[in-house]
Amino acid sequence: MKSEHTETPVTVLGLGRMGSALAGALLAAGHPTTVWNRTPGKADALVARGALRADTVADAVTASDLLVVCVLDHAAVTALLQPVAGQLAGRTLVNLTSGSPEQARETAAWAAGHGIAYLDGGIMTTPEGVGLPTSMILYSGSPEALAAHRGTLAVLGDPIDLGADAGLASLYDAGLLGLMWSVFGGWLHATALVGADGVAAGTFTPVALRWLTTVGGFLDRYAGQIDAGHYPGDDATIDVQLAAVEHLLHAGRERGVDGRLPEFHRELMAKAVAEGNGGDSYARLVDAFRRP
Ligand SMILES: NC(=O)c1ccc[n+]([C@@H]2O[C@H](COP(=O)([O-])OP(=O)(O)OC[C@H]3O[C@@H](n4cnc5c(N)ncnc54)[C@H](OP(=O)(O)O)[C@@H]3O)[C@@H](O)[C@H]2O)c1
Incomplete structure (x- = not known):
């Protein structure tokens, strides 16, 4: 005791x-x-x-x-x-x-x-x-x-x-809040999208949470690629994902959902493709943030 x-x-x-x-x-x-x-x-x-x-x-x-x-x-x-x-x-x-x-x-x-x-x-x-x-x-x-x-x-x-670097807790904190807002934004966008066809947020969200677990696994894999500066594109290439984001944009337009978030992702992917990196894995897009 x-x-x-x-x-x-x-x-x-x-x-x-x-x-x-x-x-x-x-x-x-x-x-x-x-x-x-x-x-x-x-x-x-x-x-x-x-x-x-x-x-x-x-x-x-x-x-x-x-x-x-x-x-x-x-x-x-x-x-x-x-x-x-x-x-x-x-x-x-x-x-x-x-x-x-x-x-x-x-x-x-x-x-x-x-x-x-x-x-x-x-x-x-x-x-x-x-x-x-x-x-x-x-x-x-x-x-x-x-x-x-x-x-x-x-x-x-x-x-x-x-x-020992006292600045790192604040730096991680800021980055992690940015990650949280990005996840919130993606989830809210998706909730508005499926909601336009009558799906309740409470029905959609358990499936979204399962998906986030899968996405977490992708991050683990991509972290190693970013540290190695090597993006083999052995799971899904940026070319494939650029085609896929068009489906999301199309579905949003049909339903009157604000498409600025997926448009930003499409912009980053299109830039990588234009630079000749369409065969790389998604982690390559870290360059777009490093060199805006
Ligand atoms: N709330 C959260 O979920 C959360 C999560 C993570 C981090 N934080 C961080 O924790 C910190 C406090 O947040 P909180 O949610 O506790 O805010 P809060 O409820 O608004 O409390 C603010 C505190 O700061 C004091 N204060 C403000 N200016 C001051 C001054 N010039 N001199 C002395 N005391 C002063 C206030 O004193 P009075 O009572 O006299 O006004 C109060 O005790 C913030 O930096 C926030 O970012 C909060």
């Missing part, structure tokens, strides 16, 4: 939707949890569950050697933490606020200059998913800090170690 006295004390700065979920997960796992929020009332529910309220940022920082910050953006992190750099020295700062890779590297350099161990993170779930072992939280930055606190951070979600 977990004892309150053996778990690492943690401070959470920022108790919006996400920060409250993070603090709640730490409390639920028995960590002595100190909380601070700019609008103090947002701490009340956590304090009622056993969290310790800090009245000032400085009190919050000195309460624990491990600090988690999750506020709106990079500017808020900077405004919050720069005045307490002295108190942060010798502690570990885990920044789960979304930002750019450049901002993460800037904060990492600032932290290094003040003797603060720094981890940047990307939370790949919504507040409801915090604390579930199926939810990924990406980390990059101090390997020593991650090694020392992996067990505590695992309470928030499965920690994914991206290495």
